[in-house]
Amino acid sequence: MCWRRCLLAKAYWFYLEPFVFSIVKGKNQVALYNTHSGDFLEYSDAPDIIRLVKRLAARENLYVVPLSESMLAKPEINAFIKKVRERFMGDLLDQRHFPHRPVQMMPFLNIEKDAEKFKKDAPERVGEDLMTYVSEISLYLTNRCLINCTECHGAYRQFLHCTRIPDKRVVHLPLDAVENIFKESTGTSLCRFNLLGGDILEYPHLEELIPRLQDIKPLKSVYFHYKSISNNHEQLRAVRLPKDSSEINVLVHFPIDQRRLRLCQEYLNPLGLETTFFFPVKNELEFETAMEADIGARGSNKRLLPFYDGTNLEFFEKNVFLTREIILEAKPSLQDIFSRQAINGNNFGKLIVFPDGGIYSNVNFPALGNINRISLYDAVYKEMLQGKGWRLSRRRVKPCSRCVFEALCPPLSNYELAIGRNNLCDIWRG
């Protein structure tokens, strides 16, 4: 690159590439992220560069600004542009050769059927195509369970897990409510039903439900506590899930009863279904133990789930919290960034129904209604209007909305809600 030749010219167009995501936070922080290479340039104490990036990101400029020779001669600007060019994040065009101001279609997300836009300008359109967004429904069929887990009231708020909530009395989801859900989800893009309890084998209508599962196309993903399988293996034998569209998930808590874990594996093998063993882990010891746990048969998978029990923040800081290196290593694409701006990829399209009929987009937020009184349509419509779970993005919460990594970080998860802070990272300490 010939800087001297460049400097002899009078003026340039300096532009950013449309695959570069520009970030401006407050008065004194800017960043540029190359969505192809993962290169990240961040400035917080460089007024000239900050001003330049803000000008580039301004709508009237469309990522292109004129730069004079005198501006280019400034060492800070010169060095900045050199870095931008080296990383192929932008370039200079000599105005002698290109006198007309060019443009870039800069990366600015537009969703045609955006509920936020419709709420303001065309409220009658908020409900358009909403059922096509529903991709996963979790049915808590019963809260009846004879196992007394300490995690009962906490784990389900962090990941899919059985629970006895609401636990003042035993409730079962009425079979006709389940039928209605199956019926109403016909027009959706549903690809998965999760079936959980309490102890799902204690659901009084299980025998009538199982044959119905044969008729519905989405994957049936059934959750058991490993002790319930060993307690109720006779009932388990009677559960004939459709082989081509079902899977089993087994929750294994610490301390592990190895004998019952082995029995569980023995009882599950004859079912011939894809099986995953989930180990909620709270500390390093449980982590190591779970890694070494023998889950036996071929066709079984193992997953470890960090579980916050209110006292193990240090475990989370060491193993779950993000650093800038981890965030940038993931190299989110421009589509990832757009997605994170608009929706919450952990929640979007998901509904949870509790045995008392409460229907939720996320169990950590208030219910959308009761399925015994409203339809799935009403519930999803309410979620589209509110946008609390499905459209919960970091741009709406503090401190993330003030952080340059806001759009680069993975979506808010239930861990943030469980721990009570949105920044599970070492980036924002302010």
Add this chain to the structure above:
Amino acid sequence: MTSTVLFKSEGRNYYLHSGFNNRFLLCHPLIHHFADLTRIGGDPAQWIDQIDGAGIYLGDLGPFSRAQVEYYFGKFLFLKENHYFEDVDIKKKLSDRLSAQSVKTTLANCRQLTFEVTDLCNLDCSYCAYGKFYNDYDRREGKNLPIPVAECILDYLLELWNSPLNHSHQKTIYISFYGGEPLLNFSFIERITYYVKTLKLMHNSVRFSMTTNGLLLNKHMDFLVEHDFQLLVSLDGDEVHNSYRIMKNGRPSFPFIMSNLLELREKYPIYFNKNVRFNAVLHNRNSLSAIFRYFKGKFNKSPNVSEVNPYGIDPAQKAAFRETYRNMNESLNQEEEYYKDENRNSFLMPRPRDVIEVIRRYSGVVFRKYDELLACAHERSFVPTGTCIPFSRMLFVTVNGKILPCERIGHQFSLGRVSLDGVELDFHQIAKTYNRYFESLSSQCHLCHNTEACIQCLFNLPINDPHPKCFGFKNHKDIAQYFSSVMTYMEEHPEVFFNVLEEMSFG
């Protein structure tokens, strides 16, 4: 077919569009050069080796030093690595086909039911789609659509609208009345309006709309206002502009229509402001700017503007048709005052319309729905052509009970029928028919560079010919010119990018 389009704006800025990434890039001419060289089988590295100390020129640009050339070669390789010169598998992209289930689901989500209430009209407009220029509609016999037939299709659709196949909630469905002149069969409109209001819709609400010439507004405005009708009034501008729209006795209709409009505005000003829109037809007696100026001045409104329909022309009338017909782009180009016209950025004007389509479909930043954010763009597939999926826009019932997917296509393409005996709609047959049409065009579509933004309706092509020719086909040169004109416009009006993104709601 190469999916990467290299082009220059009129301001001589170099751009490329990557079909694979669906993105425009401003680029250095050396990038263009390397892309061209690679495309014809050349070796950029060898070419670089030949550069001497004096540097090289590209046309009248340069000299570019070896260091510059090496830099841009590095950038070219970076772009190549990130798929900017990779071809889209166009066959896979256009592999979607209809099924009976998909047609039925689309019908369950249909947003508009339009009745051709009567084929009677109290005007004799020269360019009428049911007039002397055309031969693709059923004979006009002074018929009215029977009310029981309309009730039959409403009952049929009610079941679908209330079924789980309807994936919307609280969505508005429009019940629309069309003609001829629909107000000539007012009793039908009245009865059906009341009938619709008795229907129990679980997931939708209903609004009524009508396209009218306005000649009978004075008689029926109270009813239309009471039931909150959306009105689209056909008016081509001032008295001269409107001179093709004549009464049966040959007298101009303009004074009577204007009198009715003014009366409506006087009596119901809020309704007039909110519910009344205009449609003007462009022809040889008006112009785009004159139309916009008239409606802005008279009613403070911007009209829809449509061209005289160029499809389905009776060969014997071609000369007369050509005399009348005016193309929107022509009108625009002839008007030197265009750039000064305050409507120049109106999104109803043709040039901004091209810009809108390019931003919508080729910028990579516009997503139709939320779930597209989670899908892999390369795995999405579409049907060939820009033809609407049947019933995605509307279900149109002609006065003879024929069922069509819209009011703008010839009646010979009917998809079913409704009569006193019931509704005949064979979804399997409809899917099969459309898929056959798609197959007959797909070989052209596989070579076309405008598949992302195609608006070509297959029913406006000679689709029953053994080898139908697509009028919307764009080869590499065509699309390069198209992109060039859009980018040139954007360079001159950069504000249009965000205007389009923020102010327009599509879909």
